[in-house]
Amino acid sequence: MYDFIKNKIIRGKTPSMFRLPFVYSLGKAMVRCNLLKFSYRSAAMTVEYGMEQIRRIFKGRSPYVWVSAFFPTEFLHALDIVSFSPEVISALITSLGFQNNFLEEAESRWWSRDNCSFHRCAMGGLISNFYPVPAAFCASSHLCEGGVFLFNNLARRYHRPFILLDTPLDNNDNSLLYVTRQLQKIITLLEGVAGTRLRVEKLEEAVFNTEKTRQAMLKVNELRRHPYSPLRSKDAFAYLYLYFTGMGSRVVPGIYETLAAELEKKIKESQNSKGGETSPRYRLLWMHLQPFYQNGIMDYLEANGAELVFEDFSHVYWESWDPGRPLEYIANRMLAHFNYGRIERRIKVIKELARRYNVDGVIHFSHWGCRQSCGSLNIIRNSLQEEGLPFLVLDGDCVDSRNFASGQVQTRIDGFLEMLA
Amino acid sequence: MPVAGIDIGSLSTEVVILKKEEMLAQVIIPTGANSKLAAEKAMKEALEKSGLSFNELGYIVATGYGRVSVPFANKKVTEISCHGKGAFFLHPGVRTVIDIGGQDSKVIRLSPQGKVIDFVMNEKCAAGTGRFLEVMAHALETDLEEMSRPSAPSVKTANISSMCTVFAESEVVSLVAEGHPREEIIKGIIYSVVERTISLARRVGVEEELMMTGGVAKNIALREALEKSLGIKITVPDEPQAVGALGAALLAAEEAVK
Numbered sequence: 001m002y003d004f005i006k007n008k009i010i011r012g013k014t015p016s017m018f019r020l021p022f023v024y025s026l027g028k029a030m031v032r033c034n035l036l037k038f039s040y041r042s043a044a045m046t047v048e049y050g051m052e053q054i055r056r057i058f059k060g061r062s063p064y065v066w067v068s069a070f071f072p073t074e075f076l077h078a079l080d081i082v083s084f085s086p087e088v089i090s091a092l093i094t095s096l097g098f099q100n101n102f103l104e105e106a107e108s109r110w111w112s113r114d115n116c117s118f119h120r121c122a123m124g125g126l127i128s129n130f131y132p133v134p135a136a137f138c139a140s141s142h143l144c145e146g147g148v149f150l151f152n153n154l155a156r157r158y159h160r161p162f163i164l165l166d167t168p169l170d171n172n173d174n175s176l177l178y179v180t181r182q183l184q185k186i187i188t189l190l191e192g193v194a195g196t197r198l199r200v201e202k203l204e205e206a207v208f209n210t211e212k213t214r215q216a217m218l219k220v221n222e223l224r225r226h227p228y229s230p231l232r233s234k235d236a237f238a239y240l241y242l243y244f245t246g247m248g249s250r251v252v253p254g255i256y257e258t259l260a261a262e263l264e265k266k267i268k269e270s271q272n273s274k275g276g277e278t279s280p281r282y283r284l285l286w287m288h289l290q291p292f293y294q295n296g297i298m299d300y301l302e303a304n305g306a307e308l309v310f311e312d313f314s315h316v317y318w319e320s321w322d323p324g325r326p327l328e329y330i331a332n333r334m335l336a337h338f339n340y341g342r343i344e345r346r347i348k349v350i351k352e353l354a355r356r357y358n359v360d361g362v363i364h365f366s367h368w369g370c371r372q373s374c375g376s377l378n379i380i381r382n383s384l385q386e387e388g389l390p391f392l393v394l395d396g397d398c399v400d401s402r403n404f405a406s407g408q409v410q411t412r413i414d415g416f417l418e419m420l421a
Numbered sequence: 422m423p424v425a426g427i428d429i430g431s432l433s434t435e436v437v438i439l440k441k442e443e444m445l446a447q448v449i450i451p452t453g454a455n456s457k458l459a460a461e462k463a464m465k466e467a468l469e470k471s472g473l474s475f476n477e478l479g480y481i482v483a484t485g486y487g488r489v490s491v492p493f494a495n496k497k498v499t500e501i502s503c504h505g506k507g508a509f510f511l512h513p514g515v516r517t518v519i520d521i522g523g524q525d526s527k528v529i530r531l532s533p534q535g536k537v538i539d540f541v542m543n544e545k546c547a548a549g550t551g552r553f554l555e556v557m558a559h560a561l562e563t564d565l566e567e568m569s570r571p572s573a574p575s576v577k578t579a580n581i582s583s584m585c586t587v588f589a590e591s592e593v594v595s596l597v598a599e600g601h602p603r604e605e606i607i608k609g610i611i612y613s614v615v616e617r618t619i620s621l622a623r624r625v626g627v628e629e630e631l632m633m634t635g636g637v638a639k640n641i642a643l644r645e646a647l648e649k650s651l652g653i654k655i656t657v658p659d660e661p662q663a664v665g666a667l668g669a670a671l672l673a674a675e676e677a678v679k
């Protein structure tokens with residue numbers, strides 16, 4: 001798919017073409033008329049959704065803000081503010097092959113190469129005037145510390161509000177109260193950005209959408225346990241944009257519901273046809289993100305009989321809560337992330353996923369500069385080995401291909417596959 | 422039926438020909454710029470030594486970073502499995518293997534059955550590997566022989582603080598200029614490789630018996646320093662550089678009877 005866009009549409013063009021809103025209108029029309037092909041209808045819907053958001057940003061009529069991964073986007077949907085996830089857009093830019101322009105731009109302004117390249121790429125895009133300056137920078141402190149510092153830096157540079165949600169490490173009643181109170185203040189700040197008051201029904205509706213999304217995601221995840229489920233991690237990454245900006249959106253629950261229906265259908269078809277997809281030789285769990293430039297890791301694994309049947313980021317980590325109490329619902333979601341807080345929580349989830357998806361091994365992609373995901377790998381490794389699960393750490397970079405040594409990665413993967421045999 | 426294992430490393434290429442666990446030939450040559458040519462040359466030499474023709478080989482397993490460029494191999498296996506296999510064959514008591522080659526260092530853990538249960542490799546750069554030692558020898562205008570000579574315990578250890586091969590080289594040059602005795606500098610270089618190796622080994626844990634393979638195992642000074650720091654005796658086979666090729670040949674023998 002990306003190859004198609006890259007070869008047929010982008011070749012020889014500069015990134016500036018992608019600042020034109022009509023490019024996205026055209027893109028949406030192409031998706032709709034099936035000129036761009038996707039293996040899942042829901043993936044096409046995701047692309048359409050993403051293009052519409054980006055079109056609105058370049059059109060410049062609606063207020064738009066940057067949100068770090070995991071900032072509660074329900075308020076933004078309720079206030080009709082467009083949310084922009086710089087990390088996911090960096091991934092997209094990388095898959096289109098433009099990342100180096102932005103990385104170099106950021107580096108030339110003293111932004112260190114030791115920092116996460118999702119952020120370096122995003123910063124480069126903003127300071128080179130590719131992205132319009134947002135109305136605010138909204139970050140949550142949980143998980144990604146780098147995002148907080150980047151957003152703070154950019155907010156000062158562009159004299160825009162820096163809106164921070166300080167999420168405590170422990171998930172208890174005090175934390176819930178602490179976060180809920182902050183959410184009230186954040187609403188006031190965002191009302192200032194939107195220039196309107198937040199209507200309670202709107203917020204309730206947004207939270208209800210999140211709950212519907214949650215339920216649809218659970219359905220998808222349950223289906224993915226099936227031995228005939230064709231959905232692999234590399235397909236699942238296509239839905240990343242929804243995960244980071246879609247909570248609260250009216251459109252997103254329908255996309256996940258479509259995905260669930262498609263999966264159900266495909267599983268049935270494989271079951272009926274005798275030569276349906278057989279179970280892979282090895283079932284693997286993927287942790288953290290993947291490189292978004294051409295790298296061939298996942299295809300290589302697949303070609304060698306190892307399929308990535310699930311990835312930790314697709315795990316639905318928050319419990320249901322009364323959507324009629326929207327602030328508590330959101331606060332609870334913020335506090336529930338398994339990669340935050342005590343390491344026992346993260347390990348418990350990984351082990352649970354390994355069991356649920358009946359995997360033979362786990363691969364962690366260690367993205368250069370990402371402290372939250374790469375910390376504690378030793379503890380995780382030891383506890384997985386106690387369960388007899390081989391664990392491979394692949395060092396690399398999701399965005400900056402200069403930090404990727406393909407020969408070394410291949411030897412590690414080959415060694416791991418030989419160990420599984 | 423005779424079988425062969427070939428290990429095309431970044432610096433050296435080895436071929437081992439086996440017939441029922443008996444070694445008919447063993448060849449070690451530099452890889453040079455063209456790994457495909459090196460593979461052909463090493464194979465030709467090994468065949469001459471063993472008095473066999475190519476067609477008499479029942480199965481060939483290739484390993485090493487150049488394994489992908491051996492057109493005549495029946496199967497390609499990583500150095501991780503091959504060094505594990507070779508080391509376990511030589512000493513069934515081996516549970517940990519440290520292979521330090523030209524650009525990679527690896528620590529491999531084996532089960533009591535000789536199966537690889539875990540491994541770690543060095544990060545991208547060549548710090549702490551054989552190539553690093555060669556560059557430092559060059560900076561000191563000496564050879565690997567002097568680098569391998571153990572020094573007396575009374576000799577001080579010069580401080581080499583840079584991990585980067587390029588910067589470490591200029592550090593060595595300035596230590597020479599400052600008049601530090603050569604043996605102190607060599608000890609410092611050895612010590613920096615030992616430090617890196619130990620931090621790698623600790624990641625997977627070291628269980629006895631520990632065997633060292635790869636060309637750097639021939640460096641006696643380094644081996645002794647490693648033994649001292651780990652407090653563990655290290656076994657080194659007669660030809661550590663060919664353990665990968667031996668493992669490959671053993672795997673070839675298993676495949677041949679399948």
Ligand SMILES: Nc1ncnc2c1ncn2[C@@H]1O[C@H](COP(=O)(O)OP(=O)(O)OP(=O)(O)O)[C@@H](O)[C@H]1O
Pocket residue numbers: 429430431432433434452485486500521522523524525526550551552554555565566569634635636637638639640641662
């Ligand atoms: N006689 C010797 N004395 C001391 N060191 C030696 C000797 N022979 C080789 N070495 C060391 O061994 C290194 C090469 O090791 P080896 O041949 O195992 O590497 P390789 O397999 O080609 O590399 P890699 O496995 O990293 O691709 C040299 O860099 C050198 O430091």
Ligand code: SF4
Pocket residue numbers: 069087116117118119143144145146147367369370371372373
């Ligand atoms: S990869 Fe890590 S550091 Fe980078 S944005 Fe994601 S969480 Fe933050």
Ligand SMILES: [Mg+2]
Pocket residue numbers: 430431485500522523635665
């Ligand atoms: Mg080698």
